[in-house]
Amino acid sequence: MSRIPGRLSTTPPTLADVAERAGVSRQTVSNAVNNPDLLRADTLARVQEAIAELGYLPNRAARNLRTRASHLIGLRIQPVQEGTANATMDRFVHSLVETSREAGYHVLLFAGEPGEPLAGYDDLLRSTAVDAFVVTDTYLGNPQATWLDSRRAPFVAFGRPWENPSATHAWVDVDGAAGCQLATDHLLDKGHERIAWIGWRKDSRIGEDRRAGWHRAMHARGLPTTGLASRVEDTVVSGRSAAGVLLDEARPTAFVCASDTLAMGVLHTLHERGLRAGDDVAVVGFDDSQVAQVVRPGLSSVRQPLEQVAVEVVKAMEGLLGHPRVAHPGVLLTPSLEVRDSSGPDRR
Amino acid sequence: MSRIPGRLSTTPPTLADVAERAGVSRQTVSNAVNNPDLLRADTLARVQEAIAELGYLPNRAARNLRTRASHLIGLRIQPVQEGTANATMDRFVHSLVETSREAGYHVLLFAGEPGEPLAGYDDLLRSTAVDAFVVTDTYLGNPQATWLDSRRAPFVAFGRPWENPSATHAWVDVDGAAGCQLATDHLLDKGHERIAWIGWRKDSRIGEDRRAGWHRAMHARGLPTTGLASRVEDTVVSGRSAAGVLLDEARPTAFVCASDTLAMGVLHTLHERGLRAGDDVAVVGFDDSQVAQVVRPGLSSVRQPLEQVAVEVVKAMEGLLGHPRVAHPGVLLTPSLEVRDSSGPDRR
DNA sequence: CTGAAAGCGCTAACAC
DNA sequence: GTGTTAGCGCTTTCAG
Numbered sequence: 001m002s003r004i005p006g007r008l009s010t011t012p013p014t015l016a017d018v019a020e021r022a023g024v025s026r027q028t029v030s031n032a033v034n035n036p037d038l039l040r041a042d043t044l045a046r047v048q049e050a051i052a053e054l055g056y057l058p059n060r061a062a063r064n065l066r067t068r069a070s071h072l073i074g075l076r077i078q079p080v081q082e083g084t085a086n087a088t089m090d091r092f093v094h095s096l097v098e099t100s101r102e103a104g105y106h107v108l109l110f111a112g113e114p115g116e117p118l119a120g121y122d123d124l125l126r127s128t129a130v131d132a133f134v135v136t137d138t139y140l141g142n143p144q145a146t147w148l149d150s151r152r153a154p155f156v157a158f159g160r161p162w163e164n165p166s167a168t169h170a171w172v173d174v175d176g177a178a179g180c181q182l183a184t185d186h187l188l189d190k191g192h193e194r195i196a197w198i199g200w201r202k203d204s205r206i207g208e209d210r211r212a213g214w215h216r217a218m219h220a221r222g223l224p225t226t227g228l229a230s231r232v233e234d235t236v237v238s239g240r241s242a243a244g245v246l247l248d249e250a251r252p253t254a255f256v257c258a259s260d261t262l263a264m265g266v267l268h269t270l271h272e273r274g275l276r277a278g279d280d281v282a283v284v285g286f287d288d289s290q291v292a293q294v295v296r297p298g299l300s301s302v303r304q305p306l307e308q309v310a311v312e313v314v315k316a317m318e319g320l321l322g323h324p325r326v327a328h329p330g331v332l333l334t335p336s337l338e339v340r341d342s343s344g345p346d347r348r
Numbered sequence: 349m350s351r352i353p354g355r356l357s358t359t360p361p362t363l364a365d366v367a368e369r370a371g372v373s374r375q376t377v378s379n380a381v382n383n384p385d386l387l388r389a390d391t392l393a394r395v396q397e398a399i400a401e402l403g404y405l406p407n408r409a410a411r412n413l414r415t416r417a418s419h420l421i422g423l424r425i426q427p428v429q430e431g432t433a434n435a436t437m438d439r440f441v442h443s444l445v446e447t448s449r450e451a452g453y454h455v456l457l458f459a460g461e462p463g464e465p466l467a468g469y470d471d472l473l474r475s476t477a478v479d480a481f482v483v484t485d486t487y488l489g490n491p492q493a494t495w496l497d498s499r500r501a502p503f504v505a506f507g508r509p510w511e512n513p514s515a516t517h518a519w520v521d522v523d524g525a526a527g528c529q530l531a532t533d534h535l536l537d538k539g540h541e542r543i544a545w546i547g548w549r550k551d552s553r554i555g556e557d558r559r560a561g562w563h564r565a566m567h568a569r570g571l572p573t574t575g576l577a578s579r580v581e582d583t584v585v586s587g588r589s590a591a592g593v594l595l596d597e598a599r600p601t602a603f604v605c606a607s608d609t610l611a612m613g614v615l616h617t618l619h620e621r622g623l624r625a626g627d628d629v630a631v632v633g634f635d636d637s638q639v640a641q642v643v644r645p646g647l648s649s650v651r652q653p654l655e656q657v658a659v660e661v662v663k664a665m666e667g668l669l670g671h672p673r674v675a676h677p678g679v680l681l682t683p684s685l686e687v688r689d690s691s692g693p694d695r696r
Numbered sequence: 697c698t699g700a701a702a703g704c705g706c707t708a709a710c711a712c
Numbered sequence: 713g714t715g716t717t718a719g720c721g722c723t724t725t726c727a728g
Contacts, residue, residue, distance in 0.1 A: 014705060015706065015707095026705090026706085027708095030706070030707060034707075059705050061704080061705075061706090062704070062705030062707090063706055063707080065705080066708085
């Protein structure tokens, strides 16, 4: 019945192997692993010794089958966007992996057809491959949330339910408005008054939210915003041309941008016109990308607390999966501002 | 015995549900899924109809337990390196996820203690949570490969077995020397003759390999390399100061760098000295990072064919896991050069 | 070609 | 406290 578990044994030891070695029943070994307090101290010690000697670890598939849980959380990732400075998702993935590990979960990555927002979710759900999902692309109607909800699938969204504020699912988000307000206040404090905004097209809820932060900060000081805002696609060239137009027509002394990608476009325009970023015109981006960190001059940027997002996401997930289910309402986190040279000196 | 699988049913349908609905035995359903050719056409159709109606998909845990396979491949990821332009790993992850999906695999991400290169591997292996690993950090002795080999754990390395060329495990790598030779030839063709190298410390095998490409290209044209090379840490400031020293002491007209991070340092120095990158001094980096793509002037850079790496990795993995095991020797892929403005104009 | 039986390794429920 | 029994959902024999 038993097998000789040598160092190079190809099949790992099982519960039965440990039980035999420790001279107890299989159930006792199971208890030693899952409910150690149920065992008498000496039995526990004997079992643990056997476990250590054999290098036993419960077989995942068997445990999953029995407990109807995989301890896996599914995360769908999109292809990288080349030519932009966007890497939020990658930073988040790292944080999520770290945090889930501490909670006993692993992250299962899956790809989806770009056009099919639901692809991948369904299969994993029906085959009970994951315990829960982390949904990240919550822009544009967020069909995943609605769909997952209807399937009673546990999930936590990174991103608010913009289209449906009454949605009851768990979510974690970063307050983009607060971030842009922070950025704008920072420039206002330096003495700027004509601060322009370059953001995304109006159908982006995230973009409008970030814009609101700039708008709010300007109005709080009684400064006009008319003619100072531009909404374009999230590309470097769009940012560049938007900056050109704004400089010509509104003569801003500073720019706040919805992304580092757009901010890079602004930097390009400044250079072309012989303006020194920071000294002549201040620029702040959003996302604290690697680009912001290594470019010259360093690009001040709003940084999302992704580590904290991951912590809250996992916390919410544990609530969802726990017994009893602990409802976790939405959590809104505040970003910080990484100040670099593109903010320029004090102008007062 | 059976359950009513309504739309909102919380437990997915099982083989038994499908069997009952189709009026066949459970085994027949299993065959319909795994060996369709064994069934008579009409039976198959009836079963498939039932499968479709119920939205049946085999339970992963049960299948995994039975087949002793998880269809998961483990990939350990390191925390992001902020302040650098390195994002190769993230790009590779995306490619790997895409490619594995086509092969029927999902990617399981796990974190490891920075100091403990083996952490995480052992647990996943012993709990049979993954079928194979993709090992990426093969620099510095690569203890994972040796260890995984000794445990007879299937794995494919992205990176050559530098320290042990006779290692027999499967690996895929990108020819860094060829990439740097490409970059150097590109500059030579433009008319440069004093081309400097900024690379990593001598204990980096990857760094020495890349350097060899530069060296080879120079010598192929009978050009001297003495005094033109510098080896530093992989940071922007190191690249910057190395560039300064080289400019002072060796008067190069172009730089080839082991990374975009170092190349960014060079760009900083050029700007400080009023030299125009591209026009006055050419620069080529390595990795085609987002930074290279959005910075001004665009940074020419050697691009690793990570999509292709992923394809080869998965191919090797399928060989390892297939029956019979098909040995897959090492595969060395050639990078390409992304030419941007930092290469400068033709000088002839 | 289809069905019946067995068992992968584990844990929940119950007896002792 | 510890052992016995049963079964999670699937696939792999082996009969019919």
